[in-house]
Amino acid sequence: MRRARKIKIDHNSEFELDLAPLLAVMVKLVPVLLVSSAFVQMMVIETELPQVVSEAIQRQDQQPIPTTVALEMDAKTGIRLVLNEKGQEKAETIPMKDGHFDLDLLHEKLVAVKKLHPEVFKLEISPEGSVPYDEIVKVMDVARQARDAKITFPVFDTKQGKNVETKYMFPEIIFTNMMEG
């Protein structure tokens, strides 16, 4: 009878967790992460620079004239979209809008070009000297991939042997007027 009274458990007592070791770990982890974390995330855009010699060789190699898409950017008149198809040039001008390039219209035109020529991934850009760097990057962004996720373009995958859909339009950007004086 006495023993039964001894093992009586107090159900109202509060259970307390020892948080001190957990806190010790966090105090050490937080400074480590603070030091090593980058608050400004930086990414890169890959571009190719035409090399004097290799470009000349490439031009000779390209006997069946490929389709090229080029953008000529001028800070005053706007962007001239030049589509070179089997030696024939088709040019369209996209005028400036409120002192900036009309990126929406450019995007529409580029999507249309890409739909006609899904095999072209290279975009040659030749900005005029006074065009700010920021505008060039914006144009590259517009050209890289389709804004509308529904729009995709077929690419032939040699590994799978069939067409694969991609959202990328012109990821390879080449500055063509680099070597000109």
Add this chain to the structure above:
Amino acid sequence: MARRRSRFEPNVKKNSTFTLNITSMTDMFTIMLVFLLQSYTTSDVQIIPEKDLRLPTSASMTNPTEAIKLSLTASALKIDQTKITDLDKAHFLAQDLEDKDTNFIKPLFEELDKLAKSSTDKDKAHIKEGRILLQADKDLPYATLRKVMYTASMAGFPQLKLVTMVGD
């Protein structure tokens, strides 16, 4: 009598240890930890942003790779943290440019050429392949950028990567 008094006096244990309530602190740390883990990048290249250099924002999602880091602001051209030459209001000084070829920046070419030929660095993959990370201020005109690109490609660094910021 004794029993009745104890009911009104607070029951203080004299030799109990003082315990801090750290639950709220742990709470805060947990939130901080999650936030920091989320902003933690696994990119292997550390790009130190320059003072008075505002990078353009882009939707590009390619992580930077090891390369020679060039930074170009309206007042200076630097490789890593070492200044190569000064610029005057986003334009290169006439003395730095070649007379016949105004796209050629002499001090930059010399420095890149030194890097490409130095015995300690020349076997590194990024120098052999000629990779350059260019951080340039977003307001610079293309004419200034082109001079840097032109000189870099002449010095045997044709793979140019433009550093951009993630943002809207």
